[in-house]
Amino acid sequence: MSLLEVEDLRTVFHTEKETxxxxxxxxxxxxxxETVGLVGESGSxxxxxxxxxxxxxxxxxVIETGSIRFDGVxxxxxxxxxxxxxxxxxxxxxxxxxxxxxxxxxxIRETLRIHRGLRGRxxxxxxxDLLERVGIPDAPRRVDEYPHEFSGGMRQRAVIATALAxxxxxxxxxxxxxxxxxxxxxxxxxxxxxxxxxxxxxxLFITHDMGVIEEVADRVNVMYxxxxxxxxxxxxxxDHPRHPYTRGLMRSIPALAxxxxxxxxxxxxxxxxxxxxTDCRFAPRCPAAFDxxxxxxxxxxxxxxxxxxHTAACLLYADGYDHAPDPSTVFDDGxxxx
Numbered sequence: 107m108s109l110l111e112v113e114d115l116r117t118v119f120h121t122e123k124e125t126x127x128x129x130x131x132x133x134x135x136x137x138x139x140e141t142v143g144l145v146g147e148s149g150s151x152x153x154x155x156x157x158x159x160x161x162x163x164x165x166x167x168v169i170e171t172g173s174i175r176f177d178g179v180x181x182x183x184x185x186x187x188x189x190x191x192x193x194x195x196x197x198x199x200x201x202x203x204x205x206x207x208x209x210x211x212x213x214i215r216e217t218l219r220i221h222r223g224l225r226g227r228x229x230x231x232x233x234x235d236l237l238e239r240v241g242i243p244d245a246p247r248r249v250d251e252y253p254h255e256f257s258g259g260m261r262q263r264a265v266i267a268t269a270l271a272x273x274x275x276x277x278x279x280x281x282x283x284x285x286x287x288x289x290x291x292x293x294x295x296x297x298x299x300x301x302x303x304x305x306x307x308x309x310l311f312i313t314h315d316m317g318v319i320e321e322v323a324d325r326v327n328v329m330y331x332x333x334x335x336x337x338x339x340x341x342x343x344x345d346h347p348r349h350p351y352t353r354g355l356m357r358s359i360p361a362l363a364x365x366x367x368x369x370x371x372x373x374x375x376x377x378x379x380x381x382x383x384t385d386c387r388f389a390p391r392c393p394a395a396f397d398x399x400x401x402x403x404x405x406x407x408x409x410x411x412x413x414x415x416h417t418a419a420c421l422l423y424a425d426g427y428d429h430a431p432d433p434s435t436v437f438d439d440g441x442x443x444x
Contacts, residue, residue: 196266222271279309
């Protein structure tokens with residue numbers, strides 16, 4: 107049994123004008139001690155997925171269908187509060203995650219009080235230990251400082267320390283390095299790897315950056331317009347990307363050895379899904395789209411060559427489409443690497 111099992115999750119927002127299918131029938135799982143990546147452009151539904159896992163969807167949003175099973179228990183049946191400390195979240199903006207009018211130590215101690223019942227000197231001592239654990243120097247002094255006295259990297263470390271105060275089994279990281287410079291980003295990624303080794307943490311790592319995903323993930327789910335369009339082990343995905351959207355993301359990764367003056371781009375923008383999918387949502391932007399793509403919704407099919415568990419939701423690889431183009435004639439990578 108996996109630590110987390112998400113099955114056919116659908117989170118929608120009912121507004122006065124329309125219904126938005128922000129997450130539309132996705133499924134994935136996470137094992138203890140592994141990092142699963144969720145990658146895609148802004149607007150793909152990644153953050154809504156993260157908030158759904160923790161039961162943080164507010165009105166007018168609602169989890170319409172699907173199950174979120176943590177350690178075998180379906181959280182959607184009203185069990186979120188029971189497991190609030192077992193699943194922790196690290197948000198994108200550390201400045202916005204910390205209350206500016208309370209010291210960092212005060213905020214960690216509050217978490218310790220709520221989730222572990224610690225108070226007084228014991229809570230303070232544990233808060234200092236947590237700050238030391240995430241690499242903040244001179245923690246006994248820093249614990250009494252305010253967020254504005256911390257650098258951006260230190261604030262993100264403090265947010266991670268607050269998440270660890272719950273003693274979680276699963277860490278949901280929603281773009282945790284986006285606001286950091288590249289050097290601090292590398293330090294935070296190394297910290298997460300070290301914590302994972304020590305605690306056997308399961309991690310869901312959400313980002314739009316394929317380069318970051320390559321550094322941290324064991325398996326990857328590529329998300330577009332509320333759906334997962336490709337899933338594979340890390341090396342298999344990077345060696346043999348199959349979905350045209352994944353290929354576009356790969357080609358957008360800057361390379362020091364590249365002599366091209368301009369990076370290739372995926373033209374257009376992620377659409378806002380306002381109805382259940384009846385076609386391929388990526389078709390308007392896809393260089394390999396053909397007639398059936400505008401009429402039929404693709405299901406996941408096995409596209410693995412050597413590795414297991416590599417699937418893509420793309421009609422290019424489905425049976426019965428005689429007029430589908432050959433990927434090797436569409437992409438200039440010969441149908442292999444993007």
